Amino acid sequence: MMQLTWLPFEWIVALRFLKEGKIQSAFIVVGISIGVAVIVFMSALLTGMQANFVNRVLTGQAHIQMLAPKEVARTLRKNEANETEIAIVQTPLQRFKGIDQWQNVASQVAKMAQVKVVSPAISGAALLIRGDTTRSVSVTGMIPDLYFQIISLPEKIVRGQAILASDSILIGTELASDLGLSVGDKLRLSTGNGSVNTLKITGIFDLGNKGANSRSTFVALRTAQSMMGLIGGASVFDVTVHDVYAAENIARQIQSLTGLQADSWIKTNEQFFTAVRAQTTANTAIRFFVALSVGFGIASVLVVSVVQRSREIGILRAMGITRGQILRIFLLQGGLLGLGGALMGSGIGGAALYLWQRFERNADGSVMFFLVFDMHLLVQTLVLATLTGLISAFAPAMRAARLDPVVAIRG
């Protein structure tokens, strides 16, 4: 106690009581730490998976995509006899068409505070011809300076460069491999309106997806305009926003502002968010039940401690120790057990994350995805475990504080 007298009385006694029952304390701390380690590991894994997915999605697609509104057939009203004049309504064919007054619309959207970049593009289908072989591909015509701010295509170039002149094209690794193409080779693109263009490959990219690498091609906007017969036009806007999670709300605002169809990445990846919600719910449930078991563990240890120490509590009361001080002694023990378990559990969780990162790899040996040991998660876990300890200790502490000293001393 000589070394501890700078601590308040309650701390000295609480620490010494825990030290005296060290086996009991060690068991409960290990129990808590396992629970905390599970929470830390699972939370980091879940956060890492989500961040990895979001990162992958958002480096390969715009936050919001704006398209010309779909053409719809208008049903005729019922006549005076309440009979529908035309019984069958046929869905009209969706023609390839541009966005009306697209420059005005683009500048209107670009002025929105939440919007970062607006990139006009033309997106359509074409037939790639190389000798006797043909492949159906999707062609995206865009302004590189704008588009590359949205999709970081230059980072995905594995051969050549992301340079697009009027006669250049960028193709995927899979397509290049299938058709035996390399940088500098020429190929022909034929579109539905009969136009055939000969283009030179300036770069080959890897989007990290086999399907995308075999279908996607990129050309300059002007090239696409002439190929698709949409001179001076744009059929789609790719938009990025400052807050990616507000994309859906911003898309709705854009839709009401421009009358165009605006789809956010949240809407187009709805299944992912459903999975995330399910994972988050499962994680919350696990946290809750771990906290519950930790709480009951601490409470049971302290209940036993109160019974074991009832005579000591009695003599402390006889010495003039107040009920409040007794209450605090046992609350502190609960809090310290929670904190100790959380510290140890965070260490175990951190080690497990390190091992996972070290040994769990993709087939090619690359890191599956980066896990970050978030300091917020650590602080949150420490606070939560300490609070759980304090709350669980409340009932035993109250019991200790309410002990009648006469009865306690008599045993």
Next chain:
Amino acid sequence: MKVTRPSQGLPASNPILDLIGIRKSFNVGQPNEIEILHGINLQLFPGEFCAVTGPSGSGKSTLLNTVGLLDRPTSGTLKICQQETTLLSDADLTDLRGHQIGFVFQYHHLLSAFSAIENVMMPMVADAGFSNKAMRERAAQLLGSVGLTPWLDAPASRLSGGQQQRVAVARALAMKPALILADEPTGNLDSKSADAVFELLQSVCRDQGTAVLFVTHNPLLSARCDKTIEVVDGTIFDL
């Protein structure tokens, strides 16, 4: 009600303990209500050493618990150092008990997680009114006076029964109480240790003017006290 803390050296004419018509019942208002103390009157002055004798179940421990403010009397007046206690709150009673009353029980009730000197320092640490050095010095001096200087830092659980009881006496003296309540403190000791503990309490009583209420079944020890009262069926008789 405000608690006052009379200093040591209360005039010898003023009683440290003043019981007037103290009654103590259990299960009050119940069909099985039972009165243990029947109107006890007792005064104890500074430096007075009073033995309390009586058969088991006569109410000695109830009397000590009531005097020690661990239990409230059902009726009557109980003054400690001129302070009327029956209307005090639980917190005020605890405060008065901590500063004016020292307890020594038949079983030492030391805190096993602490060393001998730490046990003696405990009431002072809880009071928070002492410096670290002052606490250590006072505790060492008290343990020295009971012949335990070589065992200052020994864990309480490693001491013999007699040594533990002497630590308990030193602990009871830590706050310089005006009144010591000793409930058969020699009951579990061999005659040599019992004698040592008794003499220690006597010297404290004599040298510091502390009043002592000493419960014992040993007629040899009670014969050495300033006065002896016998508790029989909840009533006291002067012997």
